[in-house]
Amino acid sequence: MSFVEKTKSILLYIWKKKRYRYSLITILFLYLTIQHNFLWLVGNLPSVSELKDPDLPVASEIYAADGKMIGKFFRENRSSVALKDINPVFYKGLVATEDVRFYEHDGIDWKANLSILWYMIKGDKRGGSTLSQQLAKNLFKMRKVNKGLLTYVPGVRTANVKMKEWIVAKRLEENYTKDEILLLYMNTVDFGSNAFGINSAAKTYFNKKPKQLSVDECAILIGMLKATTTYNPVLHPDKSLERRNVVLSLMKKHKVITEKEHKKAIAKPINLDYHVENTEDCEVPYVRAAVARELSEWCSENGYDIYSDGLKIYTTIDLRMQKHAQEAVSEHMKSLQKKFDQQWDGKNPWVDSKKEEIPGFIENAIKQTDAYRGLKKRWEDNEDTILYFLRKPHWCEIYTHEGYKKEMMSSMDSLAHYKKLLRCGFFTLDPNTGYIKTWVGGWNYKITKYDHIVQSKRQPGSTFKPFVYATAFEQGNGPCDTRVDKYIRHEYDENGVHHVWTPNNANRVFTNNTLTLRQGMATSINSIAVQLTLECGPENVAQTAKNCGIQSNLEVVPSIGLGSNDVNLLELTSSYAPFINGGYRVKPILITHIVNQKGEEIARFVPTKERAITEETAWLMSYMLRGTVEENGGTSTALFQYPIFGNNQLGGKTGTSNNYSDGWYVGVTTNLIGGTWVGAEDRCIHFKNSATGEGMKTALPVFGLFLSKVYADKQCSIKPCLFPKEPFPIDKPHNCRVYVPKTDTTLVEVDTSAVIETVVIDTIAVP
Numbered sequence: 001m002s003f004v005e006k007t008k009s010i011l012l013y014i015w016k017k018k019r020y021r022y023s024l025i026t027i028l029f030l031y032l033t034i035q036h037n038f039l040w041l042v043g044n045l046p047s048v049s050e051l052k053d054p055d056l057p058v059a060s061e062i063y064a065a066d067g068k069m070i071g072k073f074f075r076e077n078r079s080s081v082a083l084k085d086i087n088p089v090f091y092k093g094l095v096a097t098e099d100v101r102f103y104e105h106d107g108i109d110w111k112a113n114l115s116i117l118w119y120m121i122k123g124d125k126r127g128g129s130t131l132s133q134q135l136a137k138n139l140f141k142m143r144k145v146n147k148g149l150l151t152y153v154p155g156v157r158t159a160n161v162k163m164k165e166w167i168v169a170k171r172l173e174e175n176y177t178k179d180e181i182l183l184l185y186m187n188t189v190d191f192g193s194n195a196f197g198i199n200s201a202a203k204t205y206f207n208k209k210p211k212q213l214s215v216d217e218c219a220i221l222i223g224m225l226k227a228t229t230t231y232n233p234v235l236h237p238d239k240s241l242e243r244r245n246v247v248l249s250l251m252k253k254h255k256v257i258t259e260k261e262h263k264k265a266i267a268k269p270i271n272l273d274y275h276v277e278n279t280e281d282c283e284v285p286y287v288r289a290a291v292a293r294e295l296s297e298w299c300s301e302n303g304y305d306i307y308s309d310g311l312k313i314y315t316t317i318d319l320r321m322q323k324h325a326q327e328a329v330s331e332h333m334k335s336l337q338k339k340f341d342q343q344w345d346g347k348n349p350w351v352d353s354k355k356e357e358i359p360g361f362i363e364n365a366i367k368q369t370d371a372y373r374g375l376k377k378r379w380e381d382n383e384d385t386i387l388y389f390l391r392k393p394h395w396c397e398i399y400t401h402e403g404y405k406k407e408m409m410s411s412m413d414s415l416a417h418y419k420k421l422l423r424c425g426f427f428t429l430d431p432n433t434g435y436i437k438t439w440v441g442g443w444n445y446k447i448t449k450y451d452h453i454v455q456s457k458r459q460p461g462s463t464f465k466p467f468v469y470a471t472a473f474e475q476g477n478g479p480c481d482t483r484v485d486k487y488i489r490h491e492y493d494e495n496g497v498h499h500v501w502t503p504n505n506a507n508r509v510f511t512n513n514t515l516t517l518r519q520g521m522a523t524s525i526n527s528i529a530v531q532l533t534l535e536c537g538p539e540n541v542a543q544t545a546k547n548c549g550i551q552s553n554l555e556v557v558p559s560i561g562l563g564s565n566d567v568n569l570l571e572l573t574s575s576y577a578p579f580i581n582g583g584y585r586v587k588p589i590l591i592t593h594i595v596n597q598k599g600e601e602i603a604r605f606v607p608t609k610e611r612a613i614t615e616e617t618a619w620l621m622s623y624m625l626r627g628t629v630e631e632n633g634g635t636s637t638a639l640f641q642y643p644i645f646g647n648n649q650l651g652g653k654t655g656t657s658n659n660y661s662d663g664w665y666v667g668v669t670t671n672l673i674g675g676t677w678v679g680a681e682d683r684c685i686h687f688k689n690s691a692t693g694e695g696m697k698t699a700l701p702v703f704g705l706f707l708s709k710v711y712a713d714k715q716c717s718i719k720p721c722l723f724p725k726e727p728f729p730i731d732k733p734h735n736c737r738v739y740v741p742k743t744d745t746t747l748v749e750v751d752t753s754a755v756i757e758t759v760v761i762d763t764i765a766v767p
Contacts, residue, residue, distance in 0.1 A: 056139065058078050058310030060073045060307065060312070061312050062287070062288060063312065064317045065316055065435075070284050071282035073279060073288075073292065073307045076194065076196045077204075079197065079310070080310075081187065081199045083182075086186065087212070087218060090213060090221070092256040094225075096250050096256050097250050106173050107130060107132040107133070107171075131181065132172050134185065136164075190228060191225075192229065193274075204276060205217075205221065205273070207275065214265070215265040216265040219251065224240070286451055286453075289445070290439055290590060291313060291591060302602075311594050312594065312595040313591060314595070315592065316436050316590060316592055320715060324706055325426055325440050328702050328705035333424050334401040336422060349420060350419065351684060361684075365415060366411065366412055369415065372390065394410070396408075396414055398417055401443070419682065420680075423678070423679060424442065424677065425440065425453045425677045426438070426453075426677075427570065427675060429673055434574065434577065434588050437672070438706075441455075457552060459565070460565075460655050461562070461695065462529075462563060462635075462653065462695070463664045464565075465529045467544045467561070469532065473732075474614065475536055477517065477532075478732030478733055479516060479517050479518040479732070480736035481517050482516055483514070485515055485528060488527055494557070501559070503530050504526065505526045517532075522624075522627035526562060529562060530561060533558060533560060538557060548577075548612045548613070549585050549612070550567060550571050569676075570675075573666050574587075576668060576675075580618075580673065581618070583612055584610060585610045587607070593605065615727055615728075616732075620734060622651065623734055625652060636650070648669070652667035656698075659683070661679050661680065662679045662686075663677070663679060664695045674703045677699065678695075679698075
């Protein structure tokens with residue numbers, strides 16, 4: 001019996017059966033109604049423009065400066081590939097298994113549908129959607145979006161959806177070639193495990209690219225499409241194997257593979273390299289999070305969604321340097337944590353201003369955790385029961401700077417452990433362009449997503465002093481001008497209150513020695529910085545800091561020059577750029593440009609420069625920053641323990657808050673600035689004294705370690721270099737160095753607490 005005769009026979013049989021006759025009439029009515037959404041009874045169909053350019057959620061990708069992808073944003077993990085990048089066995093096998101007449105029908109396989117209808121009449125339920133129909137369902141979610149008055153009538157909804165799939169499938173065939181439909185299907189179909197499309201599926205299940213898939217791996221993925229859960233090789237390996245073999249047999253039957261290939265593939269066991277890709281699974285999670293924050297406002301203003309619009313986001317991150325930065329932080333924090341733990345020797349480090357342990361510190365802190373909130377929801381006001389469970393020991397995996405460990409401890413013990421862990425933020429940028437080269441917001445993103453580069457604000461201590469000296473130079477002073485290290489008593493009125501301020505030096509000693517300004521900044525003498533602040537005016541110091549790039553609110557008080565205002569690491573570090581680049585404020589840039597799915601550039605972020613200080617002051621400040629390395633007792637002389645001085649010049653400034661809770665270091669070369677912050681999560685947790693707690697000991701080593709790794713890596717673009725000579729004859733006397741330490745480029749194991757015993761501790765003195 002021919003197809004035409006068989007069709008007539010089926011239709012005649014249906015017409016004779018009264019109940020099926022009405023169904024047939026209903027189907028025809030629905031088909032005509034759906035085509036035109038008559039009286040809005042069934043809801044709209046996708047427009048022609050939507051068919052030609054379907055709005056698919058596609059993962060956005062982040063790229064490093066060298067073009068390597070370093071992260072993604074997605075809700076559905078989907079990224080498209082070209083047909084040439086897929087193993088032909090996969091798409092040929094897909095057609096052989098799912099829609100063998102794919103290249104013959106026009107979107108609806110009427111022969112298959114009539115057969116299915118015949119079997120349905122006989123009580124045998126079978127499926128028969130073409131790839132075009134399945135694509136229509138995947139693209140436009142018509143089972144979820146199905147508005148219209150008739151859709152609320154029992155039984156009509158399913159018929160409405162099916163009709164729509166038929167119509168859209170036909171329209172897809174009119175707007176796309178067969179290969180385009182096939183590729184669109186492969187790039188959108190759900191393979192389970194949040195893997196949408198063949199590219200994500202190949203990576204998730206086999207850690208391969210689609211081109212690299214073997215015959216048996218192709219068959220496993222094709223087999224899953226019948227039921228992604230039932231035939232999932234992770235959840236049900238036996239059923240997956242059985243289904244894979246069915247697919248292999250169909251592939252052999254339709255000559256997709258040879259008998260030999262079939263025999264070889266069917267003998268293989270299922271061998272997976274399974275990993276569900278998470279948006280946070282990347283080598284640089286803090287960079288990824290920073291990109292998201294950076295683009296939040298841009299996306300809102302321009303109508304983009306980085307989680308679904310398939311953007312390609314290109315950053316300034318240098319991957320080689322980023323790797324060295326992460327290693328430097330990890331190595332130093334491991335060593336520093338040991339010193340911190342030894343100093344407290346098992347005692348709790350959360351103490352008040354009298355150095356006494358704060359009672360109930362952990363009990364109060366745990367109330368901010370999810371563990372407490374969960375128990376509170378269950379036990380309401382039964383605080384004793386809540387505390388019982390919080391104190392009950394259980395096996396848990398905790399992170400240490402040595403790695404992960406399994407320990408039996410309570411929720412309170414676990415919180416206490418993490419409170420004692422020191423934190424760190426470190427990043428570098430090019431002072432000439434503002435391009436951010438590295439970004440390490442913390443030591444483990446999975447444990448703490450808090451980014452200490454931008455989200456944390458602390459007192460910068462003496463790292464703020466360069467703005468005092470820059471202000472002094474703008475007002476006519478020079479590096480060789482002198483001040484006496486002496487006791488200062490300053491009286492002033494603020495908000496109607498009379499204050500008497502007597503700031504101390506870090507070691508509580510005033511030598512009454514006459515020092516050059518270069519020596520004063522190099523050894524971080526508080527009394528000299530205070531004298532200059534009062535002479536120049538605290539408001540002018542604040543303005544200089546603002547001009548250079550400080551954006552946080554600055555309280556204009558006499559102690560401003562000692563770093564009494566909270567700032568974040570990003571603004572503090574980038575505000576040193578004018579001292580290196582000739583006096584220009586630069587905006588830190590993390591993203592260079594963004595490209596859409598069509599390959600069109602839709603945004604570009606270019607470097608901007610704005611005059612902050614004069615060129616003369618800028619050069620003099622670079623000379624001053626070098627003084628912390630070159631002057632006797634300079635606070636950066638600890639850098640000499642690192643092999644970074646061959647034909648190279650460095651400078652920088654340390655900083656320490658007044659209770660050793662915050663250690664800072666901003667290091668500079670002529671082509672790179674690096675900023676480090678080290679401290680605990682809470683300010684009441686800190687080192688006991690200067691021997692281990694000052695910025696020279698806690699923060700400076702990260703910069704030293706980082707540079708030593710970068711300079712040793714011959715493939716890094718950053719090389720040792722000298723600072724430029726005077727840009728023009730400078731009248732202010734400045735060549736007034738009294739001592740230059742001998743350069744030693746041999747790396748030796750040294751306890752930094754013993755290096756340069758005469759170094760004056762950086763600290764701030766607040767009124």
